[in-house]
Amino acid sequence: MTERTFSIIKPDATRRNLTGAINAVIEGAGLRIVGQRRVKLTEAQAKKFYEVHAERPFYGELVSQMIAEPVVVQVLEGDNAVAKYREVMGATNPNDAAEGTIRKLFALSIGENSVHGSDSQENAKIEIEQFFTDADIVG
Ligand code: RTP
Numbered sequence: 784m785t786e787r788t789f790s791i792i793k794p795d796a797t798r799r800n801l802t803g804a805i806n807a808v809i810e811g812a813g814l815r816i817v818g819q820r821r822v823k824l825t826e827a828q829a830k831k832f833y834e835v836h837a838e839r840p841f842y843g844e845l846v847s848q849m850i851a852e853p854v855v856v857q858v859l860e861g862d863n864a865v866a867k868y869r870e871v872m873g874a875t876n877p878n879d880a881a882e883g884t885i886r887k888l889f890a891l892s893i894g895e896n897s898v899h900g901s902d903s904q905e906n907a908k909i910e911i912e913q914f915f916t917d918a919d920i921v922g
C-alpha cells in the first residue's frame with residue numbers, strides 16, 4: 784500500500800555534504816521524495832521531536848547534535864514506506880547495520896547516525912505535520 788514516512792538527514796550528514804548521496808540511496812530503493820526542506824532546528828523543536836527519549840541518558844547529547852547544523856526534513860512516499868525506509872536506514876548502531884544501508888555507508892556512531900525515519904504510520908503522520916503543510920508535499 785502506498786504510504787508516507789518522515790525522514791531527517793541529520794547534522795552529521797549535512798556537515799559532510801552527504802545529502803545527495805543519501806538521497807541517491809533513498810531513490811534507489813524506490814522511495815519518492817515528495818517533500819523536502821533544509822532547516823536549522825531550534826532547541827525547542829528538537830526537544831519536542833525527541834520527547835519520547837527525554838528520560839534517556841543520551842537525550843541532552845542527541846538534542847545538541849540535532850541543532851548543531853542544518854538538517855534536511857523530508858516526506859518519502861512509496862509501498863510500505865515506513866518499514867521500507869527503516870530497512871534502507873539500517874540499525875540504529877552502524878556496527879549492527881546491514882551492508883548497503885545508509886547507516887552502514889555513512890553513520891559515524893550510534894548517536895551521529897546520519898538519518899531519522901518514523902517508526903510507525905501513526906508517528907509518521909504526527910512527525911510530517913510538525914514540519915510540512917499539505918501544500919508543501921507534492922506527490
Ligand atoms: P531515529 O528515531 O533517529 O530514526 O533512530 P532509531 O529509531 O533507530 O533509534 P531510537 O532508539 O529512536 O533513538 C533515537 C536516536 O537517538 C540517538 N541515540 N543515541 N548514544 C546512544 O546510546 C544512543 N541511542 C540512540 C540516535 O541518534 C538515534 O537515532
Ligand code: MG
Pocket residue numbers: 902
Ligand atoms: Mg526512533
